Amino acid sequence: MPRPEVLSEENIVRAIHKAWWDEQENRKESSIFKGQNISVSRLSILNLDELFVIFHKQLDTSPNGVIIGAGEINVRQLKEVGRNFTANPTELTVEVDPIKGDAEKRIVENPAHAEIPQKISRGLANKIIDELIFHRNQI
């Protein structure tokens, strides 16, 4: 059964790891959005503070490697960036994919979780990053 799509009116965020954001030079790397089945979270389900708690629990696997921020974008805007990517126009979708928690498997519950199933290239990822609103970690 296909997963329902997140509405175009919604805003989503992507957790940003320290490895992909050089805070001193304020530069970001395409890994923030490059790849396939990119995990994002819906701000209509959980707010940023709640999401940062989940991001830290799920992704701070190394004492040095931490989530230092999140990048926010509107779903309609994301789709437009994909379509307008001249090198390879891409129809992007965001699919609902809530995660149920499992303490044994160390899976943290995230009812706001969603996925972008399409493959996002380095160039397209850079275009998306240009449109992000950045939020520094508040926790």
Place this chain on the structure above:
Amino acid sequence: MNLQITTNQANIFPFGFGSSRADENLRSHKNYNKQKAKLFEVEIVEPKQKENLALTTQTIAVIGINGKRRFDEFKNYPNGWYGGKGKEISKRSVFIFEQFIKYLPELKSFRPSLFFTLEGNLSLGWEDKNGQSIEVEFYADRIEYFIKSTDEESSITLAYILQFTEKIKNLLK
């Protein structure tokens, strides 16, 4: 054991950098029986423990203290960082990155940023003279890049690393 390490060295230098340490080590291999002392150098050049991974002073001069600090963090990320998806640092990636830097010392004035990808690769990012971003990721067998000014997104095999650095040099002028 030494012999196997030297063979690995041969495998990772398919593109033949003229007077590199690699070539010197390969010569050591050929003279294995005569020059056992040379083989000791191989073990120093290619550390087995990631804790031994260290950047050359030439590289640090280009990426600065901030870059070195970031590298020192990245090399300690375990397999499975970022929720199980990230791989630990690739020594091959570090080597290719340093070769790239070796031929592009002028990059220093652009204050490039060092990044680390889920594949365990180092990646470098900076802006050209017009403020347009350039991103280069160093894989074990290739270099992938994105040049925003031309929207060029591609990869090269290591055989063309010198041509690639020339291309980048032209973008910096």
